[in-house]
Structure formats: C-alpha cells, structure tokens
Amino acid sequence: MRDFPELKQKMNKKFIKATILSEVLEDIIIVGVLALLYGLNLQFNWPTWLGWIWITLAVLLVIIDIWSIGLRPYLLYKNTRYEINEDYLQVKSGAMFEKFEMIPMTKIQSVETNQGPIMRKFDLCTVSVETMGSTHAILGIEKKKAIQARNDIAQFAKIKETAG
Amino acid sequence: MSQGPKRYHPFIICFQIGTYLKNAFLPFLLLFVFNYQSDMFIWKYGRYVFLVITMWTIFSYGVNWFFKKYELSADAFYFYEGIFTKEERIVPYYRIQDIQQHRNIVHHILRHTSLRFETASGGENASITFHTLPVQQAEKMKAFVDYAVSSSTEVDEEKDEQLRKEPYVQNQTKRTIHFSPSRQDLMFAFLTSFKFLALMPILMSIYVKLDGRLDLDKHLSSVHSFFSSAWWLIAFVVIFLLIISVFVGMTQIYLKYGKYEIASDEKHIYITQGRMNESSFAIRKSNVQAIQIEQTLMKRILGMAEIKLISAGSLEVGSDDQQINALYPFLRHNRALWLLHELLPDYELRNERTLHQHPLQKLWINLLKLSVTSLGLIGILYVFQMYNFIDVPFWLNVTVWLVFAFFILIVYLDFRCSGYTHDKEWIHIQTGALTRTVFITKRGKVIGVNANQSIVQKPFRLANIEIVNRASPVKYTVVSHISAQEIRLFLHWFQHRTKEIETK
Numbered sequence: 130m131r132d133f134p135e136l137k138q139k140m141n142k143k144f145i146k147a148t149i150l151s152e153v154l155e156d157i158i159i160v161g162v163l164a165l166l167y168g169l170n171l172q173f174n175w176p177t178w179l180g181w182i183w184i185t186l187a188v189l190l191v192i193i194d195i196w197s198i199g200l201r202p203y204l205l206y207k208n209t210r211y212e213i214n215e216d217y218l219q220v221k222s223g224a225m226f227e228k229f230e231m232i233p234m235t236k237i238q239s240v241e242t243n244q245g246p247i248m249r250k251f252d253l254c255t256v257s258v259e260t261m262g263s264t265h266a267i268l269g270i271e272k273k274k275a276i277q278a279r280n281d282i283a284q285f286a287k288i289k290e291t292a293g
Numbered sequence: 294m295s296q297g298p299k300r301y302h303p304f305i306i307c308f309q310i311g312t313y314l315k316n317a318f319l320p321f322l323l324l325f326v327f328n329y330q331s332d333m334f335i336w337k338y339g340r341y342v343f344l345v346i347t348m349w350t351i352f353s354y355g356v357n358w359f360f361k362k363y364e365l366s367a368d369a370f371y372f373y374e375g376i377f378t379k380e381e382r383i384v385p386y387y388r389i390q391d392i393q394q395h396r397n398i399v400h401h402i403l404r405h406t407s408l409r410f411e412t413a414s415g416g417e418n419a420s421i422t423f424h425t426l427p428v429q430q431a432e433k434m435k436a437f438v439d440y441a442v443s444s445s446t447e448v449d450e451e452k453d454e455q456l457r458k459e460p461y462v463q464n465q466t467k468r469t470i471h472f473s474p475s476r477q478d479l480m481f482a483f484l485t486s487f488k489f490l491a492l493m494p495i496l497m498s499i500y501v502k503l504d505g506r507l508d509l510d511k512h513l514s515s516v517h518s519f520f521s522s523a524w525w526l527i528a529f530v531v532i533f534l535l536i537i538s539v540f541v542g543m544t545q546i547y548l549k550y551g552k553y554e555i556a557s558d559e560k561h562i563y564i565t566q567g568r569m570n571e572s573s574f575a576i577r578k579s580n581v582q583a584i585q586i587e588q589t590l591m592k593r594i595l596g597m598a599e600i601k602l603i604s605a606g607s608l609e610v611g612s613d614d615q616q617i618n619a620l621y622p623f624l625r626h627n628r629a630l631w632l633l634h635e636l637l638p639d640y641e642l643r644n645e646r647t648l649h650q651h652p653l654q655k656l657w658i659n660l661l662k663l664s665v666t667s668l669g670l671i672g673i674l675y676v677f678q679m680y681n682f683i684d685v686p687f688w689l690n691v692t693v694w695l696v697f698a699f700f701i702l703i704v705y706l707d708f709r710c711s712g713y714t715h716d717k718e719w720i721h722i723q724t725g726a727l728t729r730t731v732f733i734t735k736r737g738k739v740i741g742v743n744a745n746q747s748i749v750q751k752p753f754r755l756a757n758i759e760i761v762n763r764a765s766p767v768k769y770t771v772v773s774h775i776s777a778q779e780i781r782l783f784l785h786w787f788q789h790r791t792k793e794i795e796t797k
Binding site for chain 2: 233262
C-alpha cells in the first residue's frame, strides 16, 4: 500500500519521448563541441593530458545519459501525479524521495503554462503555479488539458480570503 | 486626511545630508586634512571632484524632495515621483502586515519619528518608509490607515467623505498595558543575560596582550614577589573592574529595556523598546501568522521563555540583534504564557502530555543514522591506530566514546521531547532536545503542506510533514518521522480548512 493518498491525473506518455529527444539533442551538441575541442587538440599540439580530459568528459556524459535518458523520463512519468479541485492543487512526485504537496487554491497568486520548442512538437505544456512562498510545476501535460487546468486554477484561486 | 498629494517633511533632506556627511567623512579627512599639502594629481583633482559630488548630491536631494509626493486616499497609499518620467505606485492598505517605528536621538530632539509600513511582498517595494515625520502626524497617519482597513473593504464616496472629516480619532480603542518591566524585572534581566560579564572579553584580550609583551619567564620571581606583597592592590583593581563591568551591563539593559512595554487593544498588539533608540512594532492580531515559544537550555534551567510573533512583513531592525517581534526575552515561563493568553486569547496552549508522541520508529531511525556515521568514524580511528598511522592518545579514545554516548542521549531526548498535535483548527509542534521550540499556528494561516518520504523512511512506514507559513522569508516548519497513517489523517484534516475560511 502506498503511504500517501492516491491522485488520479498523470502526465502524458509522450513526455517520455519528448524528454529523451531533448536530451539526445543536447548530447549531440555537447559531443560536437567535445569532438571539435579534441580535433583542435590534435591540430595545434595542445598538451596530451588536455586531450584525455575531453575523452573523460565524453565518457562521463555517457554515464550521465544512462540516468537522464535511460531512467529519469520513465521514473518521472511513473511517479508524478496531480489533482486539481476547487480547494486544492495536489502534486505527488519522486521515487526515492517521495513528495506530496498540497496547496490551497486561495493561496495561489499566479498560474501560467509554458512550452519549449521540443515540447511544442509533442503538443505538451508545463503548468507553473506560484504561491506566496513557493513555485510548483507540473510537467508534461497535453496542451489542451494544460490550458484547461490553467483556467481552472485561475478561476478557483480568484476568490480572495478575507483573513489572509 | 488627504488633501491631495503632499511632499515629504523637509527634514528628510537634513537626514539624507547627515547620512551623506557620515559616509563622506573618511574621504574628506583623506583629501582635506592628511593630504592637503600634497600636489599629487589624485589629491589635487580629487578635492574638486569631492566638492562637485557633494554639491550635486545635496542639490539632488533637494530636487528629489521637490518632485516626490505621497497621498493617503481612502483605501491606498499613492506615491508619485520622477522629474521627466513620472512614476506612480499604489499600495492598498489591506496589504500592510505590521507597522514599525524607530526614533534615534535626532528624532527625539526634533520630536519626529520614522515610520514604516511593512507589506508581505518581496523585493524593494516591500515596505513604505517615512524617514522622518512629526510624531503627531505619524500617529494620525497610523490611525487613519487603521481606520481605513478596519471599517470595510468596500470604498464608496460617502465613506471617503467621512474619512476626510477625520472621525477616526474617536474610533481608537483604549490600550491596555500588559507588561512593562519593573526594577526587579530589569535586575532579573541583567543577572540572567550575564551582562555583568560584558567587560570580560575586553579584559581577557588585554591580559593576553600584556602577557605577550612582558617576558614572564624573566620576571617570574619579581612577579611572584609582587603578587605576594601587593595582593590588596590586585584585589582592589579586580573589584574596581567588576564594578565598572556591572555598571556597563546595567546601562546596556537599562537603555534597551528601561522603557519596554507590551500593550494591546481590541485588535492590535504593540511592542515598544529602547530608551535612546526607541523602536516600536504594531501588528493586527489577525495578521499574526504563527507564534513560536523558544527556550534555550540556559533559559530552561532558569525557567524562562521567549515568545515570537510571526508576521508576514519583513522584520529587519537594522543592526539591532534583538528582533522586535519577540516579547520581552527575560520573562518567566509562566508569565510569558499568561501574557500570550492575554494578547491572543484564542491561542490555546496544549499541555505537553496531550501532544502526540512520535512513533518509536523515529528513535530507531535516528539511532541508526547516528550509529552508522559515528561508528564509521570511530572505526576509521581504530584502523589508523591499528596500523600506527597516528598515535591516538588514551584520552582521545575515551572522549570519542563519551561524545558518542552524548549524541545518543540527545537523540533520545529529542525523541522524548518532540511532539505535535492537530485538533480543531490548531497545529502545535514541539521540538528540541536542548533548545525547546513550540510552534503554534492556525490551519487557515498555513499556505501549503508538503509530505516527504525518503527511501530510508519507507521500510519504517514513516514520513515528514512540512508546514508552510507566510513570513519573510517564508517559514517552513518540519515535523519529521511521523507514521504514514498519521500523515493521511493530517492531510485529511488540513483539507477541511475550507470550513473556517471566510471568503468574499
């Protein structure tokens, strides 16, 4: 049995692909830069140990990728849940360190959706919520759903408490 | 109150010039005193540059003063500034969280005061500051703002008209003074603050310096004879220094707490402190976000407690080490609680025995963590010893184990002394093995709840709860290692906060 309350809403499954794609693109750029540096190293007779540094960095990148491509997107997708109702925004995240956040709608000050170029390709959005003390983000939601969520939150949060 | 936009009091220019002169004093000395004869390029032209900057600064203070205006309307502060690009800022009164006032010697002489309204927003616009105002005007302004906030949230022409006729004076309710230290209280504060040791550090440093200068080895015999022959002189010097030390300590306490006062009326709490540098703090009771009762080990031994009122506004009081939101820090525990009851009657304090204890697993998890790290370190020490890398003396061995035992005791005490409860609309959290902190807040004042569970906690079925309160900076209070079942109950309980929130 789970120790925290179950929440219904999940990320869109396309989030996994989108994250992997953006990571891969990032890696191509980094590998390109490293290869260029290595080439310059050979060309201009820079010290040999410097060449080893580029290679080490490339190896490190592969090790990091095992995490950031092979594991992280799946774990994020599997473990992130959220729910929006009239009174609360609830978000659950994390695998090793599970986190359950409960934010009263009345304390929310702003809400926005944003979308990077790759996320746009997959029609995904991030919903960011700002309260008086913190910011919270829900990643990887389908655009239509995200906009609906944003509008809902904006409407639920509009009511002002008299006793702040 | 408002008759259109007003300029700030002209004395503000004097205050600004004063601060400028204070900052410019060192450059002035360098340019015009120490290097006045010098013909070097940097000193020669530096003097002209200095004069130009000084003149320009003073001129700009004047111009700024001329173009800066403020206005108190029925529901908000309006600020206007700028010469070519006009700027307008509006701060609604309802956003004000607390009011602070400071008076230094100059203020006293001029019968002025500085006045600051704190709002909960961050950044440089967080507070509205009037550096100098006649005391009467400040009082009027406070009363006006307060009246505007409390009368209603709706603003209509009629009320605006009413406000202009200044009816708020009669609206002020009577203040009751709850606490003002008597001579005995001050004496108690002096003794328990150990201010009579104020001169000790200075004396110690003098002694160390002297010790370095005088070659004690050489003079040892003469020193010895001096000591034995002139002991009365030394006794005299020691007593004299002690008297001075006591005097200095008493003056410090007197200047700070001599005119201390905690007062309240129906809706506000007022704290005033300081004799020469007077500061005061006023907060609406409904704006108190939480309270915190703190007892350091020393305070617990002496039976004292310090109560802090948590406000969403910022509480910077310059260099003053004592935050002004704390109620008199030398109060007896019982008296502090009584005072709290008088000021905020709806804050009920739970008996320690009625608090929920943490599950026993908390003790195990903390002991496990402690053992893994400590035994690891001790193990390394033993390995070093075994291979004779370093010579570990016997006393170090004993100390290491004693420290380990001490930490076990702390972990146990922390387990025994920590507790929490949530009932009706209150949350009580008590923590600390040595320094004990009790944190009390209302469900409606909490702006968020987080529950965390780490991989270590999972097999124990434990999790942490984090309560977020408005303060500046935002206050996070963690209750660590409570059972997952409790967490569910807690979240469920928190969900019902909507019942007691009034919305409009």
